[in-house]
Ligand SMILES: Nc1ncnc2c1ncn2[C@@H]1O[C@H](COP(=O)(O)OP(=O)(O)OP(=O)(O)O)[C@@H](O)[C@H]1O
């Protein structure tokens with residue numbers, strides 16, 4: 001039998017590793033999960049980390065860990081029944097989401113909701129919700145399961161377009177198709193990187209955007225008598241991506257009042273539709289001259305902290321991880337304050353290595369206002385994100401220069 005969820009005015013938890021402990025089961029134990037785990041532990045929550053491989057980043061700081069395939073419903077159910085968590089907190093998209101729906105029906109609490117995890121696991125679910133049910137502006141798109149459907153989709157959408165497996169993240173399996181010569185390779189790559197033969201692809205019209213941002217949006221229902229559910233926004237985060245994966249991010253990203261209002265409207269609509277509590281990373285493309293009326297396109301949303309939001313570890317009074325933990329634990333959010341302009345720059349592996357070593361850390365930290373986060377991933381392979389450099393500056397430009405300088409000084413062997 002599941003535990004009863006907290007009632008308003010009744011946030012109760014006890015001591016980790018005792019019968020009274022409030023337990024969080026983290027499904028996914030990467031770099032983002034590690035920060036969620038640390039914030040939860042600071043608030044006296046017991047954390048159990050799960051992932052498909054041993055010694056994943058969050059496992060190194062959690063109270064306990066389990067290694068299992070999170071795409072296997074049976075294994076997921078088993079670990080939930082064994083650990084009896086108060087909160088099931090997805091950290092990756094690739095989960096047995098049908099099992100999460102069953103578990104929720106039995107009374108277990110899935111963050112933000114089991115349906116949100118199902119819709120966002122699959123690009124088709126979230127895209128149809130955003131564009132067809134909510135009427136939000138998106139790139140034009142088609143889905144395809146066979147090569148014939150794929151060619152039809154390309155013909156309808158036109159070139160250039162972006163091809164992605166419906167289930168993937170961090171740009172895996174994603175291609176920009178510029179000319180007819182790129183069409184075959186994009187299909188093959190999407191299938192290689194996707195999961196299994198049931199894979200489908202999305203073909204999206206290429207949006208020639210000016211800026212892309214992540215709008216971190218928090219839905220909170222503080223468990224205090226009389227408190228009302230609220231939506232909070234962090235200042236927008238600008239970012240630069242290569243091959244579908246983020247390379248650097250900065251906060252704030254300067255937007256006109258009108259454009260920011262459009263962004264917030266879209267973020268509110270999609271997060272209200274997904275429901276539940278927690279922090280969401282709403283990805284938006286902004287097109288057009290910043291001095292004129294701009295068009296904002298919804299791209300996708302993570303129902304959890306976002307990689308580009310790692311900058312908030314230095315740039316805000318509360319990081320995206322602390323905000324997530326507060327929201328899901330039923331605690332108030334208070335005022336989100338930007339401290340100074342900040343930036344992040346990723347540290348990627350250049351070679352494959354088991355138990356990689358790092359040099360240049362001392363030199364990196366001579367960069368003013370910089371900090372480093374090395375994730376402790378046990379294995380490296382080319383382009384795997386192994387760490388991130390963070391920096392503050394008087395301006396966003398200065399913070400970006402510093403973060404990149406700091407990241408570039410770290411060498412992995
Ligand atoms: N339709 C598009 N038009 C222009 N650029 C695009 C389009 N789709 C994706 N991109 C670019 O590729 C990046 C990654 O795309 P997307 O967010 O869909 O991939 P992802 O694999 O879900 O990545 P993540 O998991 O890191 O969010 C975007 O941030 C954007 O820079």
Ligand SMILES: NCC(=O)N[C@@H]1O[C@H](COP(=O)([O-])[O-])[C@@H](O)[C@H]1O
Nearest residue numbers: 028029030031032033169170307384
């Ligand atoms: N864009 C999604 C994202 O940033 N997810 C983050 O990367 C980890 C997987 O890293 P890995 O592929 O190196 O194991 C995930 O666990 C999560 O922390």
Ligand SMILES: [Mg+2]
Nearest residue numbers: 170283299300
């Ligand atoms: Mg994305």
